[in-house]
């Protein structure tokens with residue numbers, strides 16, 4: 591559409607495909623959300639991650655209820671949100687579905703965070719969290735997560751998912 595023209599509107603009801611096509615226009619950081627505990631180790635790729643409040647430090651993660659990671663996440667009650675860096679595209683796809691959990695962790699270097707959830711060496715940042723509330727909305731559970739620990743991985747270039755593709759973000763200049 592040429593700049594300055596009125597955008598074409600879509601009449602209700604908005605279909606799933608129309609919604610997805612529109613959401614593909616929103617760039618987002620890519621994260622691997624991990625868990626460990628009595629229900630075992632698991633993880634999934636998530637772009638639906640957002641800051642909620644800084645007091646107490648809280649973020650939210652939207653988790654598809656049909657994900658193979660869902661039961662472990664709920665039972666363990668802890669997650670680590672590992673924000674991916676440039677070069678992590680393959681790892682993102684590996685955690686993006688249809689691979690058994692242990693095969694996912696065969697790639698990348700992982701250590702246990704304070705909550706026990708796997709933390710990725712080389713992530714841009716990692717948020718170690720306890721799940722404090724869960725709200726079910728449609729196909730997803732919205733996990734409200736209190737951040738109990740942080741690790742800055744030191745990776746310089748970021749990774750973003752936009753228009754169904756990965757893009758690299760340049761890092762901040764050296765101080």
Ligand SMILES: NC(=O)c1ccc[n+]([C@@H]2O[C@H](COP(=O)([O-])OP(=O)(O)OC[C@H]3O[C@@H](n4cnc5c(N)ncnc54)[C@H](O)[C@@H]3O)[C@@H](O)[C@H]2O)c1
Nearest residue numbers: 609610611613614636637638652653654686729730754755
């Ligand atoms: N929030 C999510 O659950 C979510 C987000 C991104 C991608 N994905 C999954 O990753 C795969 C590839 O996605 P893609 O971006 O290349 O193409 P796509 O056409 O499946 O999705 C486009 C955009 O729509 C949104 N979306 C996709 N599936 C969704 C869902 N089930 N619930 C809510 N929002 C959803 C996301 O913002 C996504 O980037 C698909 O299987 C998709 O379902 C899921």
Ligand SMILES: Cc1cc2c(cc1C)N(C[C@H](O)[C@H](O)[C@H](O)COP(=O)(O)O)c1[nH]c(=O)[nH]c(=O)c1N2
Nearest residue numbers: 634635636637638652653654657658685686687688
């Ligand atoms: C870039 C990108 C972004 C997302 C995803 C995928 C990819 C490639 N997926 C899908 C999710 O990772 C996938 O469904 C899980 O790995 C579960 O798959 P299995 O049920 O284990 O096969 C995903 N799922 C989810 O529940 N919330 C999310 O925010 C996202 N975001």
